[in-house]
Amino acid sequence: MADNSYDVVVLGSGPGGYVAAIRCAQLGLKTAIVERENLGGICLNWGCIPTKALLRSAEILHYAQHAKDYGLKIAGEIEADLEAVVKRSRGVAKQLSSGIAHLMKKNKITVHMGEGTLTGATSLTVKGDKGEEKLTAKHVIVATGARARDLPFAPADGKKVWTYRTAMTPPEMPKKLLVIGSGAIGIEFASFYNDMGADVTVVEMLDRIVPVEDHEVSAFLNKSLTKQGMTIMTGAGVEDLKVTGKGVTAKIKDKDGKVHTGEYTHCITAIGIQPNTENIGIDKLAEMDRGFIQIDPYGRTKSKGLWAIGDCTPGPWLAHKASHEGVTTAEAIAQELGNKDVHPHPLNRSAIPGCTYCHPQIASVGMTEAKAKEAGHEVKVGVFPFIGNGKAIALGEAEGFTKTVFDAKTGELLGAHMVGAEVTEMIQGYTIGMTLETTEAELMNTVFPHPTISESMHEAVLGAYGRALHI
Structure with missing residues (x-):
């Protein structure tokens, strides 16, 4: 008979759940994960990754249709093959989901496929192809995610x-x-x-x-x-x-x-979204608010041994926030189980970047100008347009700007906001700066490579203090 007792069981294998499981395993904890559908959860299978594959196809189509702007000629009509675009996207999702299965095997994490229901703070049943299994653990992490919210008067029918x-x-x-x-x-x-x-x-x-x-x-x-x-x-x-x-x-x-x-x-x-917390046995074990599980900064619920992370907890509802919470919670559990070498840090919600992959892209971290003023800050604001950036002009992507918001008294970077080409790849520079508690002085004295769109990040800082060089 299988030994279904663990140090940690993770309910849900999205970007929060599978990362938490891997970190638990790295810390020497006997770990299992429960998944009812696909390893990788919504993000890898139906969210972040496949949508980016779709958007990449649309981006290539856009460039092909505007080839003349780059001095190129493409013979014949440019057409979109929706079936082929979707097929490519699904292939990307399948590849990554298979990669998660490999990571589970590599880290010796036991996978239980089926519907998981809590029977207590540290026990659950799993109903799947193997029938009903009973699992027990010293700690359980709930990472069941969320789903799209329907219009009350027009629920989605999958057709129109x-x-x-x-x-x-x-x-x-x-x-x-x-x-x-x-x-x-x-x-x-x-x-x-x-x-x-x-x-x-x-x-x-x-x-x-x-x-x-x-x-x-x-x-x-x-x-x-x-x-x-x-x-x-x-x-x-x-x-x-x-x-x-x-x-x-x-x-x-x-x-x-x-x-x-x-x-x-x-x-x-x-x-908006609806948390996947119905019918999992959580209601009497944790404090709930509109279906979201209430937690402390490390992921603890009110029941000893029961933790929660990701989209089933308060926002922002982002994959990278869930993954970060997964690491924090795993380390907090290891610490409770006697590991003196881990030192978990609570999530700093004010330094979580957000990215939207439309055309043009948008990315941000920290306070908006309005929020900073509402919070009582006297601010210095710098805005640098991409039309002043050589690389953006060379790429034919001169529409966009970078905006920085600083505390006028201390020089603290309060927020950064970007719109334009590749800004989702650049916002992390500001996020690192905020994590390091940088001020305008360090950013001004940082050498940015030329020619890159990232130079606009430097110029936006300089602009906040009246020192912009290229506008």
């Missing part, structure tokens, strides 16, 4: 009303697409389908798109997406959505209170 999951494997190419919600998921799919040739309308209830971003980034992105042919409606709400034989009919109230009726072939709802 989609969530991100159907949007990644569409049954057909939408001709006229309505996207409800302009957060990262909504804007990324709007950008993808717009590049693929759909007529796209985005409806956002708040007064600007990507509302968590700095107001200047929101305004720039709105202008850019409108220029690309999208219809952007802010301060607007979908009051009714009905599926018809041809698609969907939507009643949309605009910011002036006027109701418009529009006909669309398809609709994507991107209005």
Whole structure:
């Protein structure tokens, strides 16, 4: 009979769960992971990674259609093969999911495939192909993630009303697409389908798109997406959505209170997430708030031995935040089990970068200018446009800017906000700076390589103190 007792059992194998399991194993703990569907969770199979594969195909299509701008001629018509684009995306997801299976084997982590339900703070049952298994552990980490939230009056049907999951494997190419919600998921799919040739309308209830971003980034992105042919409606709400034989009919109230009726072939709802915490036995074991498990800075719940990380806990709901929490929680568990060589650090939520992979990309970390002022800071702000950056001009990507926000009294970097080519690859420079508690002086004295778009990061710092060189 199998020994199903462990030091740690992780419920869920997304970017929080599998990373937590690996770190536990590295620390010498006997570890198991429970997964009901695919190793890698939503991120690797239906989220972060496959969407980036889709967006890369759309980006290549965009460049091919604008080859003339680079002095190139491409004979014949450029067409998108949606089936082939999706097939490539699914292949990328499969490759990475298989990689997680390899990592589990390499780290001697036992995988139990099936539906996991807590029977106590440190015990659970797993119902799968092997029937019902009972697992016990000294510690259990809940990492069950979240899913897309449905519109109450128009739940997704996978045919005409989609969530991100159907949007990644569409049954057909939408001709006229309505996207409800302009957060990262909504804007990324709007950008993808717009590049693929759909007529796209985005409806956002708040007064600007990507509302968590700095107001200047929101305004720039709105202008850019409108220029690309999208219809952007802010301060607007979908009051009714009905599926018809041809698609969907939507009643949309605009910011002036006027109701418009529009006909669309398809609709994507991107209005937030719902934590996957129903029916897992967590309710009486942890404090809950709207379905999210409440934790301390190390992932502890109110029940001894029971921990939680990732999208089933308070936000921000990002894969890299979940992974970081997984490491912190694993080390805190090892410390409780007597390991004196680990020193876990609580997550600093103010230094978690956010990235949106639309065209143009946006990336940010820390406070917006408005939030910094609301928090009582006297600020110095620097903005450097990409039109002043040689590499951006050479790439044909001169639209965009970098913005920095500093505390005027201390020189502390409070936030950084970027929009344009490759900014998702550059934001980590500012994130490292914030982690190291850098001031403007260190950033000014750092040598940035030339020619790179990252020079705009240096110039934005200089600009905050009236020292920008190229504008």
